[in-house]
Amino acid sequence: MNEFDRIAKYFAPLAAEAGLCLQDDAAVFEAPEGCELVVTKDAIVQGVHFVGDEPPAMIAQKLLRTNLSDLAAMGAKPLYYLLAVMLPKTCDDAWLAGFAAGLKADQDTFAIRLIGGDSTASPHLCLSVTAFGTVLRGQALKRSGARVGDGVFVSGTIGDARLGLQLVQGAALQVADKNAAIARYQLPTPRLALGQALRGVATSAMDVSDGLMQDASHIARASGVGIRMIAEQIPLSDAVKQAGISVEQCVTAGDDYELLFTAPKDAQVEATLIGEVVAGSGVELLKSGVPAVLQTLGYQHF
Amino acid sequence: MNEFDRIAKYFAPLAAEAGLCLQDDAAVFEAPEGCELVVTKDAIVQGVHFVGDEPPAMIAQKLLRTNLSDLAAMGAKPLYYLLAVMLPKTCDDAWLAGFAAGLKADQDTFAIRLIGGDSTASPHLCLSVTAFGTVLRGQALKRSGARVGDGVFVSGTIGDARLGLQLVQGAALQVADKNAAIARYQLPTPRLALGQALRGVATSAMDVSDGLMQDASHIARASGVGIRMIAEQIPLSDAVKQAGISVEQCVTAGDDYELLFTAPKDAQVEATLIGEVVAGSGVELLKSGVPAVLQTLGYQHF
Numbered sequence: 001m002n003e004f005d006r007i008a009k010y011f012a013p014l015a016a017e018a019g020l021c022l023q024d025d026a027a028v029f030e031a032p033e034g035c036e037l038v039v040t041k042d043a044i045v046q047g048v049h050f051v052g053d054e055p056p057a058m059i060a061q062k063l064l065r066t067n068l069s070d071l072a073a074m075g076a077k078p079l080y081y082l083l084a085v086m087l088p089k090t091c092d093d094a095w096l097a098g099f100a101a102g103l104k105a106d107q108d109t110f111a112i113r114l115i116g117g118d119s120t121a122s123p124h125l126c127l128s129v130t131a132f133g134t135v136l137r138g139q140a141l142k143r144s145g146a147r148v149g150d151g152v153f154v155s156g157t158i159g160d161a162r163l164g165l166q167l168v169q170g171a172a173l174q175v176a177d178k179n180a181a182i183a184r185y186q187l188p189t190p191r192l193a194l195g196q197a198l199r200g201v202a203t204s205a206m207d208v209s210d211g212l213m214q215d216a217s218h219i220a221r222a223s224g225v226g227i228r229m230i231a232e233q234i235p236l237s238d239a240v241k242q243a244g245i246s247v248e249q250c251v252t253a254g255d256d257y258e259l260l261f262t263a264p265k266d267a268q269v270e271a272t273l274i275g276e277v278v279a280g281s282g283v284e285l286l287k288s289g290v291p292a293v294l295q296t297l298g299y300q301h302f
Numbered sequence: 303m304n305e306f307d308r309i310a311k312y313f314a315p316l317a318a319e320a321g322l323c324l325q326d327d328a329a330v331f332e333a334p335e336g337c338e339l340v341v342t343k344d345a346i347v348q349g350v351h352f353v354g355d356e357p358p359a360m361i362a363q364k365l366l367r368t369n370l371s372d373l374a375a376m377g378a379k380p381l382y383y384l385l386a387v388m389l390p391k392t393c394d395d396a397w398l399a400g401f402a403a404g405l406k407a408d409q410d411t412f413a414i415r416l417i418g419g420d421s422t423a424s425p426h427l428c429l430s431v432t433a434f435g436t437v438l439r440g441q442a443l444k445r446s447g448a449r450v451g452d453g454v455f456v457s458g459t460i461g462d463a464r465l466g467l468q469l470v471q472g473a474a475l476q477v478a479d480k481n482a483a484i485a486r487y488q489l490p491t492p493r494l495a496l497g498q499a500l501r502g503v504a505t506s507a508m509d510v511s512d513g514l515m516q517d518a519s520h521i522a523r524a525s526g527v528g529i530r531m532i533a534e535q536i537p538l539s540d541a542v543k544q545a546g547i548s549v550e551q552c553v554t555a556g557d558d559y560e561l562l563f564t565a566p567k568d569a570q571v572e573a574t575l576i577g578e579v580v581a582g583s584g585v586e587l588l589k590s591g592v593p594a595v596l597q598t599l600g601y602q603h604f
Contacts, residue, residue, distance in 0.1 A: 004520075020444060023524045025372040025508055026342035026435075028442045031332065037339070039417070040328035041432055043386040045424040070327040084345040084430045115341070122347040124426035128386045130343055133328075140330045142322060206327055218306075222325045 001093060003119055010100040016080060016113035027115035029080065035134040038076035042066045046125040051168075056095045057102030058186055059127070064106045065190050066209070067131035069257040072195035073207040075141040076133025078112035083129055086122035110192065141198055141205040141261070146223035150203050151265035152275035155191050156258040157237040158212055159250025160184035166243075173243040181239045188257035194270055198261060201269060205261035211298020212251040215260055216283045223262075229275035231287035248292055251285060254299040303395060305421055312402040318382060318415035329417035331382065337436040340378035344368045345430040353470075354427060358397045359404030360488055361429070366408045367492050368511070369433035371559040374497035375509040377443040378435025380414035385431055388424035412494065443500060443507040443563070448525035452505050453567035454577040457493050458560040459539040460514055461552025462486035468545075475545040483541045490559035496572055500563060503571060507563035513600020514553040517562055518585045525564075531577035533589035550594055553587060556601040 001009070012022045018029035031037045044063050046052040064081065071078055083103075085091075091099075107113055112131065164185025167178055175181050191207070198205055204219050212234070220227045231247045240250060262277055263269060285292040303311070314324045320331035333339045346365050348354040366383065373380055385405075387393075393401075409415055414433065466487025469480055477483050493509070500507055506521050514536070522529045533549045542552060564579050565571060587594040 024445050025375040026340045028338050028340050030338045036330050036332045038328045038330050041384040041386050041419050043420045045388050048423050073327040082343040084343050086345055086347050086428050118344045121350050126388050126428040128430045130432040143326050
């Protein structure tokens with residue numbers, strides 16, 4: 001099956017009208033009246049972001065969800081995406097069918113549709129998605145609005161993706177539900193509803209992808225403030241506690257894809273208050289009232 | 303230098319306001335009033351689209367220009383782009399500085415600005431750009447509008463990129479200006495002005511990236527017509543003729559990035575009339591009045 005037959009068979013059925021049946025050089029569309037576009041582009045690489053022997057549907061979903069998480073962080077509603085697949089020969093038709101099935105499932109779950117992209121041979125499996133969302137004009141959440149005195153909040157629990165990764169890597173940890181823990185690493189849930197609910201409430205927001213501490217440092221820098229978090233307030237799951245993963249490990253591990261945001265301390269939000277915005281710069285974690293010493297703030301690619 | 307310092311040093315200076323200083327999860331912007339967005343996404347891979355030992359500025363420019371060529375094919379005016387770089391350790395700071403300089407040069411030449419993207423480690427160098435352009439509502443050129451009786455046109459000359467590739471690969475060919483021929487392969491010129499001039503004139507259009515015959519077959523299929531081209535009318539450069547590259551070789555080779563389009567035969571356009579749209583399907587090349595036999599229609603990745 002050649003490149004064009006593959007696109008027609010596996011990807012054209014996923015396409016929205018704006019994608020012109022994936023037959024054209026580009027897609028054409030307009031944002032809804034009164035809306036701005038929010039656009040993000042993430043790439044994932046075999047051996048860096050995934051091992052490569054995962055089910056292809058899972059790889060597709062993780063790819064799409066990391067992008068959807070960026071839309072969530074800006075308070076955007078998903079609209080369309082573009083997909084570039086750089087495929088080694090080992091990705092045969094069965095692999096592509098599974099990959100497309102994963103995309104289809106998440107398109108339905110998250111109300112996003114394919115409008116174009118690229119397909120090319122590659123000695124190494126690399127994948128990139130560009131996701132488009134919409135927000136009412138001026139309503140996008142950014143990293144730069146945190147104000148001294150705001151509370152610092154995080155959704156869900158932190159550290160589960162680290163636990164999941166350790167389990168995938170074969171660590172012998174005592175966890176009641178290993179599959180649930182692994183799913184937190186392999187198949188994160190973009191916090192889209194929360195992100196949209198935070199418009200007009202949060203003063204800054206981002207998703208937790210590289211480690212809570214490191215990610216908080218981005219908000220601090222973009223906003224020109226400091227962030228102080230309290231170790232005892234960081235929400236940890238029972239599984240993480242059972243496995244004996246420390247709070248220091250949890251706040252410096254990546255891939256949780258929860259939302260980290262600042263808002264007035266009394267804001268009614270579905271998230272946990274974990275600290276406050278302070279004058280100054282940088283980020284610190286207080287444990288038993290004194291600054292914790294951390295080996296790193298989070299994951300770095302280079 | 304870590305990931306964030308690298309982005310701040312090499313890429314943030316390239317960013318438009320919509321890119322939020324490349325500090326956020328996504329970019330936020332609106333298309334100008336009355337305009338639709340045209341979006342395209344291409345990926346290039348070391349060993350497939352480039353050797354890897356080219357100057358990094360040249361790799362950057364080829365990456366950007368293949369995307370700009372897609373915008374040209376739709377009649378769009380360039381606006382913004384997103385960039386994903388998947389970098390092996392061999393791409394050091396000097397490489398990145400050169401790569402960014404190439405982007406900067408082409409940003410200035412083609413009036414396009416960076417608004418975001420992704421940077422990740424990779425065992426293999428892969429690059430992807432998502433380019434955004436604008437057209438007045440309903441004015442985008444598509445592949446689907448060719449009508450029986452239209453003329454078929456191509457800009458510039460065809461086959462020069464094949465010649466350039468052969469020269470890069472060390473072929474001993476008689477060519478007066480080898481550097482000019484190599485540049486046609488390494489640094490294609492997106493036909494943006496022509497694409498914009500074709501709005502309201504061309505009935506279909508695309509760029510020639512995989513071979514004139516194969517690309518014409520896409521217009522034929524999307525439009526539900528046949529395309530007949532005349533070998534003696536295909537514009538070949540003096541260099542290609544000197545080198546003895548046949549017209550059959552020229553029309554089945556990729557990377558020319560000229561515009562192929564259909565329009566009324568008497569349209570006043572800066573391009574060469576090379577054939578006509580006929581009833582039926584498929585594409586044929588008449589040479590001395592009889593169908594030429596071709597081994598392939600063009601380049602295929604799989």
